[in-house]
Amino acid sequence: MRRGALALLLALLLPLPVLGQEEDSAEVAAVAxxxxxxxxxxxxxxxxxxxxxxxxxxxxxAYEDGLALMRDTLRRVAVEKARLQSELDADREGIAKLLGVLQSIGQAPEPVLMLNPSGPLDTIRAGMLLSDVTPALQAKAEGLRAKVRRLAEIEATQGQAADTLRQGLADVQKARADLAAAAADRTELPRAYTEDPVATALLMASAESLESFAEGLGQTVDQEIATPPDEATxxxxxxxxxVEGTxxxxxxxxxxxxxxxxxxVVATxxxxxxxxxxxxxxxxxxxxLDYGTxxxxxxxxxxxFVLAGLAEVYGDAGEILPEGAPLGLMGGETPDADAILTGTPQAGDAARTESLYLEVRDAGEPxxxxxxFRLD
Known part of the structure; x- marks a missing residue:
């Protein structure tokens, strides 16, 4: 064998890049x-x-947490699949060269393969090098098989996650509708006061700023009923x-x-x-004013506590709302499954396209x- 062909063969048999050590996407998808x-x-x-x-x-x-994790899983899967596909594409040229070298070796007569023009010593050295070719070939083949197998696993994870995502998106829409209906039907909440709707309408029409509106809220009380508990101070x-956000x-x-x-401003x-x-x-x-709902x-x-930017608010003025009770929903449209699957799944802050404004006023001053609040 010529030294050039042998050197090329050994170069092509260098170890493949090690597969990524990221957290197993299939396990994350299973959790979601x-x-x-x-x-x-x-x-x-x-x-x-x-x-x-x-x-x-x-x-x-629970749906919000599960869907957020599922979207993050799809992002991880997409990134991992793209990386692995890129590695396999990069290996194609080397594989083609390797097959060419092996084909040329197979076409050479066996006696020619056993001889070296530099003498017996180089013939022995060449034989020793060739003895390393077989395990290297096997390692190369195993590495490629592992990559192909991993790619198939990733594609299977994508398919299963897509089905779960579609069902979850449909279910959370129903859950939100049921929540809005249940909030509208509740009658057991205690009241601190009854509202004077005319005074509220006049205040809304005359207020020129959030400050002036907040100062005039006392005018909207029709009748004091109870003193609400102070659990906040x-x-x-x-x-x-x-709201969950950044x-x-x-x-x-x-x-x-x-x-x-x-x-x-909290991105949600x-x-x-x-x-x-x-x-x-x-x-x-x-x-x-210009604060929206x-x-x-x-x-x-x-x-x-002034919260602005909601699409829906539950409850009536004067009601005492317990901690953790639903206050409302943010606006915007949740992308459907096809939009998430065909686009690049967004992660973290990139998926938080809505904004909630939160202002605190004490004794009339911001x-x-x-x-x-905990802002860490």
């Missing part, structure tokens, strides 16, 4: 599927349950945010238009569930929301 199955079981249990609203609230949260600085802007950070506000996923962070009186719900909570005397 299990979460969605648990959510479906919870939704079935909600039918006829005495605490139907609470069960449906937990169901929507003792927990200042530890309250959870009312802080997009902090107090007084200007937006793209240069407008700075004293509250925070479309149709995300917004919950009551601590037992509070619902002081207002409805469209307000607004909900104003009073967790403690003289303190207001304060840093961090004095009440």
């Amino acid at each position: 599927a299990r979460q969605l199955r648990d959510a479906a079981a919870m939704m079935a249990q909600a039918e006829g349950a005495e605490n139907r609203l609470a069960v449906l609230t937990d169901t929507v949260r 003792a927990r200042k600085g530890t309250l959870p945010l009312p 802080i997009l802007r902090r107090p007084d950070e200007p937006d793209a238009g240069g407008v700075a506000r004293p509250g925070i 996923e479309p149709r995300a569930l917004v919950a009551v962070p601590v037992t509070s009186t619902l002081r207002f719900r409805g469209p307000l 607004v909900a104003i909570l009073e967790p403690a005397p003289g303190t207001l 304060v840093d929301p961090g004095t009440w």
